[in-house]
Amino acid sequence: MEAIKTMSLPTGVSSIVNHFLKQSEVLFNHQVPHIYQNGASWEVCRKGTATEQFDAVVLTVAIPQILQLQGDVGSLLEEIPRQQLGAVSYSSRYALGLFYKAQAHFDVPWAAKYVSNNPCIRFIAINDQKRNLEFPECGPSMVVHISVPFGVKHLEEAKEQVEPIILVKLNKLLPGLPQPDSIKCQKWRYSQVTSSVPTAQGR
The missing domain is CATH 3.90.660.10 (Polyamine Oxidase; Chain A, domain 2)
Structure with missing residues (x-):
């Protein structure tokens, strides 16, 4: 059985997020209305700015907010019908x-x-x-x-x-x-x- 490595986070789980934020260019208060798939890349449109391309997009928002996004994200939700996802409270x-x-x-x-x-x-x-x-x-x-x-x-x-x-x-x-x-x-x-x-x- 493969051993599971554990780690201590004395300053909380947020320290993991902060670790990666310090290595990134962070833009707050930007609305993303569209996400499109373009081959192996993803095109992200920030409201009021030009479209940018990324290798991967990680969404950390609730299902109702994901369902509001326009573009190709909906194609990834075919396993569970959108109607059922929309009923989640x-x-x-x-x-x-x-x-x-x-x-x-x-x-x-x-x-x-x-x-x-x-x-x-x-x-x-x-x-x-x-x-x-x-x-x-x-x-x-x-x-x-x-x-x-x-x-x-x-x-x-x-x-x-x-x-x-x-x-x-x-x-x-x-x-x-x-x-x-x-x-x-x-x-x-x-x-x-x-x-x-x-x-x-x-x-």
């Missing part, structure tokens, strides 16, 4: 990243906590404690994930409107939290699958 979530000064301290006995009895907040983690790391030069950070019902209720609202609601709920749940130095609010319209393709369990 997802939960929607918000998350807050709170970043603190180096002197900040959290008076809690845990590094990560699942919250089962709160209508807004579902999970909290203090990143440096959770990963057993210290970043004295930049201070600790906290991530807060909200519940699925809260995400559905506020899905169509702007992040700027939802962020203060989550902060109020967080401070009621954990009174006495230090003031964050900066905050990032993230919305995932497509988070976890809630209803998958019946014939493709586990994919």
Whole structure:
């Protein structure tokens, strides 16, 4: 039996992504409406720019977003009918990243906590404690994930409107939290699958 190699990621799985991003030319906030196959290459059209060719294209978006793409991507989805893929449903979530000064301290006995009895907040983690790391030069950070019902209720609202609601709920749940130095609010319209393709369990 072939041995399986394991590796430690003390800074999280995102360190793999960051490793490759540092070796790449990264362009953010570009919409891709078309992807066409041209022989062994793929032509990618970024909105407002000329078409570029690549040896391979990796899509890391949810099925509804893939189905919106024009071009030849649909030809790769013949194994499962588009109608079934279009019926896949997802939960929607918000998350807050709170970043603190180096002197900040959290008076809690845990590094990560699942919250089962709160209508807004579902999970909290203090990143440096959770990963057993210290970043004295930049201070600790906290991530807060909200519940699925809260995400559905506020899905169509702007992040700027939802962020203060989550902060109020967080401070009621954990009174006495230090003031964050900066905050990032993230919305995932497509988070976890809630209803998958019946014939493709586990994919």
